[in-house]
Amino acid sequence: MSTATDKQSANSSAPHTAPLIEVDHLTVAFGEGTRAVRAVDDVTLTVGRGDLYALVGESGCGKSTLAYSLLNLVTPPGRITQGRVSFAGRDVTRMGRRQLESLRGAELSMVFQAAMNAFNPVLTIGRQVEHILAAHPGVFADQAEGRAYFEHLLQMVQLSPGEVWDTYESRLSGGMKQRVAIALSLLLKPSVVVLDEPTTALDVLNQRLVIDILRSLYESLGITIIFITHDLAVVAELATRVGVMYAGRLVETGTVDEVFLDRRRHPYVEALVSAIPSVLSGQGVAHAIPGQVPDLRNLPPGCRFAPRCPLARSSCSDGEPPLLADRQGHAVACFVVNEDHDQDLVVSQ
Amino acid sequence: MSLLEIRSLGHRYPSSRAKRPVLNGVDMTIEEDSITAVVGESGCGKTTLGRVVAGLIEPTTGQVLFDGQNVWEMPKQQRAQYRRAVQVVHQDPFSSLNPGLRAGDSLSAGLLYHKLASRRTVKTRMLELLSSVGLDANEELLERFPHQLSGGQRQRLIIARAMSLQPRLVVADEPVSMLDVSLRVAVLDLLLAMRRQHHLAYVFVSHDFGVVRYFAAGGRILVMFFGVVVEEGATDDVIDHPRHPYTYLLREAIPVPDPRVARARRETPPAERLQAAPASRGCVFANRCPFASDECHDARPPAVEVGDNHRVRCFFPERVPQVSTVLQDRAAKVSVDHAD
Amino acid sequence: MKLLRDLGRICWSDKSSLFGGLVLLVYIFLAIFGSSIARLTSTENPAAAFLPPGRGHILGTDFYGRPILPQLILGTRPIMEVAVLSGIMVVFIGVVVGLASGYKGGSVDYLVMRFVDVILTIPGLPLIIVISAVVHSANPFVLAGILSVTGWAGLARAVRSQALSLATVDFVEAARIQGLPLRNMISKQLLPNVGPYVAINFLLAINGAIYALVGLFLLGVAPVSGTNWGTMINLAMSQGALYSSSSIYYLFAPMAMIVLLHMAFIFFSRALDRLFNPRLRVA
Numbered sequence: 001m002s003t004a005t006d007k008q009s010a011n012s013s014a015p016h017t018a019p020l021i022e023v024d025h026l027t028v029a030f031g032e033g034t035r036a037v038r039a040v041d042d043v044t045l046t047v048g049r050g051d052l053y054a055l056v057g058e059s060g061c062g063k064s065t066l067a068y069s070l071l072n073l074v075t076p077p078g079r080i081t082q083g084r085v086s087f088a089g090r091d092v093t094r095m096g097r098r099q100l101e102s103l104r105g106a107e108l109s110m111v112f113q114a115a116m117n118a119f120n121p122v123l124t125i126g127r128q129v130e131h132i133l134a135a136h137p138g139v140f141a142d143q144a145e146g147r148a149y150f151e152h153l154l155q156m157v158q159l160s161p162g163e164v165w166d167t168y169e170s171r172l173s174g175g176m177k178q179r180v181a182i183a184l185s186l187l188l189k190p191s192v193v194v195l196d197e198p199t200t201a202l203d204v205l206n207q208r209l210v211i212d213i214l215r216s217l218y219e220s221l222g223i224t225i226i227f228i229t230h231d232l233a234v235v236a237e238l239a240t241r242v243g244v245m246y247a248g249r250l251v252e253t254g255t256v257d258e259v260f261l262d263r264r265r266h267p268y269v270e271a272l273v274s275a276i277p278s279v280l281s282g283q284g285v286a287h288a289i290p291g292q293v294p295d296l297r298n299l300p301p302g303c304r305f306a307p308r309c310p311l312a313r314s315s316c317s318d319g320e321p322p323l324l325a326d327r328q329g330h331a332v333a334c335f336v337v338n339e340d341h342d343q344d345l346v347v348s349q
Numbered sequence: 350m351s352l353l354e355i356r357s358l359g360h361r362y363p364s365s366r367a368k369r370p371v372l373n374g375v376d377m378t379i380e381e382d383s384i385t386a387v388v389g390e391s392g393c394g395k396t397t398l399g400r401v402v403a404g405l406i407e408p409t410t411g412q413v414l415f416d417g418q419n420v421w422e423m424p425k426q427q428r429a430q431y432r433r434a435v436q437v438v439h440q441d442p443f444s445s446l447n448p449g450l451r452a453g454d455s456l457s458a459g460l461l462y463h464k465l466a467s468r469r470t471v472k473t474r475m476l477e478l479l480s481s482v483g484l485d486a487n488e489e490l491l492e493r494f495p496h497q498l499s500g501g502q503r504q505r506l507i508i509a510r511a512m513s514l515q516p517r518l519v520v521a522d523e524p525v526s527m528l529d530v531s532l533r534v535a536v537l538d539l540l541l542a543m544r545r546q547h548h549l550a551y552v553f554v555s556h557d558f559g560v561v562r563y564f565a566a567g568g569r570i571l572v573m574f575f576g577v578v579v580e581e582g583a584t585d586d587v588i589d590h591p592r593h594p595y596t597y598l599l600r601e602a603i604p605v606p607d608p609r610v611a612r613a614r615r616e617t618p619p620a621e622r623l624q625a626a627p628a629s630r631g632c633v634f635a636n637r638c639p640f641a642s643d644e645c646h647d648a649r650p651p652a653v654e655v656g657d658n659h660r661v662r663c664f665f666p667e668r669v670p671q672v673s674t675v676l677q678d679r680a681a682k683v684s685v686d687h688a689d
Numbered sequence: 690m691k692l693l694r695d696l697g698r699i700c701w702s703d704k705s706s707l708f709g710g711l712v713l714l715v716y717i718f719l720a721i722f723g724s725s726i727a728r729l730t731s732t733e734n735p736a737a738a739f740l741p742p743g744r745g746h747i748l749g750t751d752f753y754g755r756p757i758l759p760q761l762i763l764g765t766r767p768i769m770e771v772a773v774l775s776g777i778m779v780v781f782i783g784v785v786v787g788l789a790s791g792y793k794g795g796s797v798d799y800l801v802m803r804f805v806d807v808i809l810t811i812p813g814l815p816l817i818i819v820i821s822a823v824v825h826s827a828n829p830f831v832l833a834g835i836l837s838v839t840g841w842a843g844l845a846r847a848v849r850s851q852a853l854s855l856a857t858v859d860f861v862e863a864a865r866i867q868g869l870p871l872r873n874m875i876s877k878q879l880l881p882n883v884g885p886y887v888a889i890n891f892l893l894a895i896n897g898a899i900y901a902l903v904g905l906f907l908l909g910v911a912p913v914s915g916t917n918w919g920t921m922i923n924l925a926m927s928q929g930a931l932y933s934s935s936s937i938y939y940l941f942a943p944m945a946m947i948v949l950l951h952m953a954f955i956f957f958s959r960a961l962d963r964l965f966n967p968r969l970r971v972a
Binding site: 058059174203204205206207208211215230231232233234235236237238256257260261271272273275276277278279280285286287288289290292293 | 390391499500501529530531532533534535537538556558559560562563564588598599600602603604605606607608609610611614615
């Protein structure tokens, strides 16, 4: 394949590193009985230790719900109806409350969407950090050590401790708060950090800053990062591996090069890339994807993308396409694309 | 005579104690049937500028001239005409529609008040408008409340409402930033089609260069930084050959959906830390500018011509390097790859 | 009208508001048609005083031996008439003042709100008692006016806050951009959004007026003409109902009427709440 040489670059990890998080036939449903809506529908994927994994999709595709279920944070009326999520071999979906509480924040931490709104307005940032340290006494010898580590993290996100510790959240800008939230998520030295739309509310220069920061944190702390976004440009800049979701299903997984550059790609991913107007000259015109994302209560028969797909045939409505992987582990769920490809493909689920 | 002209516009919000005013000596000319994009980051004043153009804010200094007449000194009848001729498309498709009113009520209000349709003809007119924006022209849609419409449908309805008054100028403030990626180009295409049909002028406010490049192709761009227009010119000129340090840095910082370009960019030194506060004397960008000298802190730079109708406010535009050709080369290679 | 049809559907699906709505309808019916159903016996029969419920007198008899039930029924109209009038006045004044003040903003808003603040500090019931003692009128409009003298202020304040936050919201601005006039702004843009608060306050205002009015009659401050719940309680108490158990029905019957109406208001307001919230109104 034309992208073979590009794959040798340092940070693209093959999918064969030790799996850290395994999602196995996970289904998360909202509502009861026959009227239940499956926000995440039979998804199987693996995040390896040391991956910078991007979970991509548009609104309603289930990526946020999937991310929440990694920490078993799905609240009623949503619930996991099938499958499981394992973290380092332990089943998160079957853990008791106390086990989950010690897991969250300390081993597996999360930065929520619009994290800038997640700060307590009546406490200084410093006090909030002290509360977190007090709630997890085993991590540092004492408060002073914890504070010192936090200040080190602040410097890594390009903030000076002086402007943050004794400050109230109202004095900080949106971009600054986002970075403080990232620093907080790393405070208890987790091995995995999940970020929900870390760059979405930010403008160009702040976005660039967050992308650069996340990259450098990844490289220096050796953590595994999972981030959710709808912005493919950020994915290309930051991720090593990618999972694409559409209407609750996982439609493609692979390394960032495979998903962006391989000839064998899911038509949705192709269409999504060409729907982004590019700032570079000579990129040609952008094309919108006709139609809209299907209503989860009223799914089309067979492949969910078929009604909007330029490659669709009548047989695409007969059944849902399976996720098939090639030898490198690049998996695509599309009848047409998989059929036209001559490589041996194995079922990836 | 230009459609709308802004001269030496300055504005400071009444409750603001900031050192710099939100708009500082802005000049802008909008011709009929043209596209003008205003780009910048949050806090640069682009939204305020859009609101001044739309007549929603009376600026503290400067003039806003519509068809040659000062908007804030117009007699009532002409003011009403101006009010009708300039419409706005907001960013948030949900908050721009009254959640307590059905779609038909929101859409018909303006038509009926301005006597563009009578009670008998308004329904047909509304159905025409719906199909002109790509929505199903059926009465059932008019009966729905906003929360029963999708984001894309709401935005189209808002566009229909703006167009219903047959305006001459539309201010679009981030009209697609809250929509899904796959829908954005469709809405941009719709706005462009409206322009061809009605010979509209657009003022397009955005922070997304890619979207601006697509929409304002063939038009003009104004780049703003903390209330000052630092660069303006034809879209392609400004984006491909930026001559102000700020535009250059923005251009270099924009993420691109191509991992090879991203890797190549990583191999070059990272962008400067751009956290310093805007300077209160001299050039507003001086504290962050990698090419600044002492003169830059002393006096406000004048607007100089650097190309055909391409101006920057900078003492040393020649210090701005060419936009990284690495990106251009990779881009060319990408299109070649796609061709096979 | 779509509003009424939606209201009917909401009531049907929520049994408690259905109950509330039906009870209210009964009261309204009694208020309008009461005089055709019940008739006061004018003959006094001291021997039949304070009888418990029995034949010919379902709720017992009063001091003069007259059955209580017809008195209750006839007593509905005077109370409800005045209370509803008062509710309308309170809501009308409160909403108009609040919306106009909040939407205009600036110095107008400042002055109006200072005036409202003064009104709010005046204790309502004592003032009402004093005024009605001085202005001895049985005219329902005058009475309603007296009851409304301070009640509108709280509503004006709340509606004004709503109007303030609405004035900057995108869709209100969009209406301004379309050049729509002030009356459209108030009726189409602002009012539907303060609708739920106003509707529920309307019910609360009527309720408050009933208590105040009954209180006035009870205290003997309002001129008594004819029979109503307040005078019934007054008579019951002056005839020693508090000290003997035989007159219990005479005392409790009008009280029960008041409380039942209050409950009906509470239940019915749930339907109103759902009606004015478009997300709950459809589907």
